[in-house]
Amino acid sequence: GQNIDQPTEMTATEGAIVQINCTYQTSGFNGLFWYQQHAGEAPTFLSYNVLDGLEEKGRFSSFLSRSKGYSYLLLKELQMKDSASYLCAPLGLTGGGNKLTFGTGTQLKVEL
C-alpha cells in the first residue's frame, strides 16, 4: 500500500523561500513526482526524483531521500502565481505495473 503525508496548508511571502515536505511509504518505490495544481485546473508536472539528492530546475528544486521515505519541494523567489496546491506523488511498482499515487496536496498561499 501507499501512505503519503504532507502539510495541508502553508503560507509564505512573495519573494521568500518555502519548503514543502512529504513523507511516504510505498511498496516497490520507483521514484517520486511533484505536481502543481491551481484551483479547478489540471495538475502540471514539476519534477521527478528517483535517486537520492537534489534536482534543481529554475526556481523549483526537489530533494529525495529513499532510505528515509522523504522528499521536499523547495520554491525560491516566490511569486503570487505560485499560490496553488502542490502534490507529492510516489511511484510504486505493483504486480500490475507502475502506479502513481497522489497525496492530498499542500495548499500554498503566497501573500504580499
Place this chain on the structure above:
Amino acid sequence: DSGVTQTPKHLITATGQRVTLRCSPRSGDLSVYWYQQSLDQGLQFLIQYYNGEERAKGNILERFSAQQFPDLHSELNLSSLELGDSALYFCASSHPYSGANVLTFGAGSRLTVL
C-alpha cells in the same frame, strides 16, 4: 493546451443516470490514465490503459467502466450515478522521462450529479 483533450468540460445529470466521458491522449502517447478528484479526497487513481489493454486498476467502482479504442482515445463510463460521484474526472497520458513516465493531464470533466 496540454495536448490531452477531454470532453465534455462540464456535465450535470441526475442520480441513477449514466454518462460517458471521453479523452484523447497526446499525439504519440500510448497510455491513458483516469483519475477522480473530489473536494475532500484528492486525486484518486481509477484505471490505466496501454495501447488498448488494461494495465492497472485502482479504486474504480463496479458501476464504472472504461476502455481504450484502437485510435487510442479512451472513454470512462459512469452508471447508476450517485450524489457522491460528483467530482472532477481527469484523464492523463504519459511519455517517458528519465526512466519513468510523466503524466500530462487534460483539463478535466466536471461532473455534477443532482
